[in-house]
Amino acid sequence: MKKVLLDLEKQFGPLEEAIFLKRKNRFVGECLLNGKKITCHIADTGRLKEILTAGREILVSPNPPFLKTDSKLIAVRMEEGFILLNTSIHSKIAEAAIKLGILGFIPDTIEKEVKTGKSRIDFLVNGNHYIEVKGCNLKVGNLCMFPDAPTVRGKRHLEELIKLKQKGFKTSILVLVLRDAEIFAPNDKTDPEFAATFYRALESGVEFKSFKVKIEDRKVLLNGSVKLLQAL
Incomplete structure (x- = not known):
């Protein structure tokens, strides 16, 4: 189904x-x-x-x-x-996916737009799991990449996740893949600082999660996940 x-x-x-x-x-x-x-x-x-x-x-x-x-x-x-191609609904789509268990479990509670440091993180799940969502529509071959334009804000979100992880919280970067791709990588050519911070976040214990979507009959459907391209 x-x-x-x-x-x-x-x-x-x-x-x-x-x-x-x-x-x-x-x-x-x-x-x-x-x-x-x-x-x-x-x-x-x-x-x-x-x-x-x-x-x-x-x-x-x-x-x-x-x-x-x-x-x-x-x-x-x-x-x-x-x-x-409408970022205004990324949060609603991600929330629906989280409720369906794409994190590996069905959450008891979900808080949205949670203020921490100088940022707002998209979700706080079960009171101890911070999740930041990034939508990805740039595709090259079988690879999808984020961002397609430099993002100071995106880098700051990753830095906040690192700090939260150091404080003992569980943290994840959740990539919403809008294309039919199989692998994800941060776009180091467009924004090398974001890419470096992304891999530093993974090294610090921030988890990478992903899910793909597709549109059928004017509906957004869950369409699997992508693998992460590891840093060389």
């Missing part, structure tokens, strides 16, 4: 297929819907150079008229089908 993590149309309302034209800036794209040019809000601020290219089919959700853009960008069609 397929495990559904999120129903996109229950979350965003009816979705419509459009054609992506161009990215006007980090947050706004232009697309063609039913022969008319409209704007779409892009929640993912990564570079997305391999993904948001002119002519790709996308799924959009119409916005109410009081918002600045006409629609929200939800997903884009790649070789493996539509892939999720």
Whole structure:
């Protein structure tokens, strides 16, 4: 039985297929819907150079008229089908996956957006297990990588996990893989500092966890996991 993590149309309302034209800036794209040019809000601020290219089919959700853009960008069609491209729901998807046991157990309690140090960590499970989620949509061959743009915030989250581990908490970096890949690695070419901190976190005892998702019938489904590429 397929495990559904999120129903996109229950979350965003009816979705419509459009054609992506161009990215006007980090947050706004232009697309063609039913022969008319409209704007779409892009929640993912990564570079997305391999993904948001002119002519790709996308799924959009119409916005109410009081918002600045006409629609929200939800997903884009790649070789493996539509892939999720809306970071606003990563936390909901990860929470659903955690509740289904992707950590290896069914949790009793889940706290969200827990403040620690100078950051907020995505989840605190069972009062003693801190989990930070990172969504990954950059794919090269069979390898998925994060980030696709330098992330000071992401590095800081890893540093917080290291400190929490040193204090005796259980800690995990949970990678949400949005592509049909088999292996994960931190993107050391784009952000060598994040990559170095990632492997330092693993050496300190922070655990690597992952799960893949795919979109079918406007639903986000659990689709296995990926292996970690070990540092050379």
